[in-house]
Amino acid sequence: MGNNNENLNKNMPARFRSPSIVTWLCWVIFIAFIAMGLNNANISFERLGRGILNIGSFLGDAFPPDFSRIGPITLSIIETLEMALVGTTIGVILSLPLALLAATNTSPHPAIGTVVRGIILTLRTIPDLVFALIFVISIGLGPLAGILTIAVDTIGFCGRFFSERIEEIDKGPVQALESTGASRLGVISGSIIPMGFPSFVGTSLFAAEKSIRGAAVLGLVGAGGIGVELNTAMSLRNFDQALMIIIFILIVVLIFEKISSAIRKKVI
Amino acid sequence: MISLEVKNLTKVYPGATKALDDVSFQVNPGEGVVLLGHNGSGKSTLFRCITGFEKPTSGSIVIDDTDITKLSRNKLRPIRKKVGMVFQNFNLTYNLSVFQNVLFGALGHSKTAFHTFAPFASQQLREKAMACLERVGLAHLADRRADRLSGGQQQRVAIARMLMQDPEIVLADEPIASLDPVAGREVMDLLLEIVRERGLAVICILHQMDIVLEYGERIIALNAGEMVVNESIEKLDRTFLDSLYAKEESTEKERKVE
Structure with missing residues (x-):
């Protein structure tokens, strides 16, 4: 014992x-x-x-907020939204093929996978304001620089999450299609993309939310959108106008988050 | 119709035991073979070698006069078209419609994947998919999402997809293991009916002895990678078959003694 x-x-x-x-x-x-x-x-x-x-x-x-310039500010809010949506859409469209090249289970060659993952990593690590500065210098002030910045930022974000989702996809259905003699593209479009689709939509909506917040400040470095107005109001010490712009940004971001979470619920 | 010949097939995983040890057998056109063996006896490895997902260490697999063990991925495709698979987990693309899943059976025959997408597929292909669904009795559920179906129905969709492929050999990997006994029997009846009416050869991994005795024509049994039985079913009796599953411990002891 x-x-x-x-x-x-x-x-x-x-x-x-x-x-x-x-x-x-x-x-x-x-x-x-x-x-x-x-x-x-x-x-x-x-x-x-x-x-x-x-x-x-x-x-x-700042109180009471000054609503006198509501016309031009609404226009520049709309420009911000457009920048965010156009940039995100371009980014998402480019992210999908990049993610397929990056994911270990769909990459045509391990070396290609490593290179593409490296590109995505670089795009993700460099902050968007830095990209905005580069684009403003190279193509000039205005919304195009903002759109490109957001597209690049979206690739960094979506490229990573798309490829991680692709790597997690259940091997069974993929193998089932492979065993019918399907080509690589056939397997990708018949099982990998459809199975990943709900997650791709969710990630893209998050990216769009992120882009709208991002687009609001891109104007601070001259890349178009509401940030230009905010920057001017702040420098001229028109704090009542600045507050009005901040309230506008808040409303737009909140509305978009509501819409995006409604879509997400529907898809998933 | 094509036959399948496995010659001296050996598969050794790096640093591990032999998964397959000098296995040889032949399956003739239209023949029904049941593959028996414990988990880990090498059945799945054998299937993975026959479908070209795994390269054997040595030996050959001849399908339609071609040794598939030497083929590259692209050259494998025309052979894979002739070998239909039915899986234990059905392996459908669950968030797509039943109809779309069946159409994907034609991926190997189509120029591009685009030609098999439900909205763009030819009328002929769409009609064929409906005929395959009708054959498994699920034409009325064509528009339903695959994940809304019961297990038995999902397996029948998988069989319809396999039919769409026009295979000449069918490999069924425990097709009824995840179904309840009633649904399992229905699926097994349907699968065997279809295989017989089309004159397809079939290799089926099964564990339910009653069903094995009812459906098999020939039995191949693996034990620790070696083929221990390759006999027509009339020459085997139930007690012997049951002993195949009871034997694991005793053979392991014998091995240790050696």
């Missing part, structure tokens, strides 16, 4: 386990960053106090 107990105790898991050196190292780096970050932000009660006062005076100037 005693012998048995000893054996059992030997297998008993320890109360605490010392984390690995890597874990320790990660914690040390993390805490160091937080400490340095707080230090560099120069936080003082005096600054915070002043900040609160400034926000108060901003709000004081």
Whole structure:
């Protein structure tokens, strides 16, 4: 009996386990960053106090919102929406073939897969404002730069999620079509795309929501849309106009999110 | 009609045991063979080799005078057209209509996938798909989404898709294992009826002994990758067949002794 107990105790898991050196190292780096970050932000009660006062005076100037320029602002909201939708649509259309090339189970060659995944990764990692700056420099101010920015941003987002979905697709139906003697394209259009379709639609709608939010600020660097108006109003200290623009953006984004979640529910 | 010949087929997975060990047999046109064996005895590997999804380590598989083990993916396609598959999990494209699923059976025969899409397929192909559905008794559900059907109905759709392919050999991988006994028997009856009326050769993996005895003409049994039985069913009795499934432990012991 005693012998048995000893054996059992030997297998008993320890109360605490010392984390690995890597874990320790990660914690040390993390805490160091937080400490340095707080230090560099120069936080003082005096600054915070002043900040609160400034926000108060901003709000004081902003209320009541100024609706006098509702005409031109509505037009530029519409331009923003158009930029977002056109850019997202182009992005989604380009994402599908790229995702098929990137996904390990549909890629024609592992090397092609790696290259395409690299391209998608690059497009995703570079922030959209950076792309906007590049496009504004290369093709000039205006909505075209915004559309291209959003298209590129959408490829980074949809390319990744489409290809992950494709990799998760049930192998059975795919193999069933392969065993009928179908070509690669036949299998892709007969089972992979239809099975992935609901998820593709959901992802595209998320991308569109993201694009509308993104399109609202692209104007800050001159890439068209409502951001141009917001930037002007802020620089001229017309805070009442700025607030009106912010309210407009809020309404448009909320309406679009409602529509998109309704569509998503229907498809999935 | 074509025959199938498997010669000295061996498949060794890297770092693992032999999944198939020198298996040889022939299936003649129109013949019905039941393939028996435990899980892991090599049945599925054998099927995957015959359909070209897996390359054997050595040996050959001759379908229609062609050794398919040497063929590239593209050259396999015309052979795959002649081999129809029925799966345990039906493997339909579940969020499409029954009709569309059946039309996809013609993918191998069509110039492009576009020619098999329901809205664009030729009238002739659409009529053929309806005839295949009628044969399995589901013409009235053609417009229904595949995932709205019961398991038995889904398997019948899969059989209609297989018919659409005009195969000459049918491989059925536990076609009734995920169905209840009643639906299973209906599906099995239908499959065998269709196979016989078209004179197709069939290899069927089955575990239900009653059904095996009722439907099989010849039995091939695998055990740990080796073929242990290849006999016409009249020469085998029930006790022997049952022993095939009871034997696992004893053979393993024997192996250890060796």
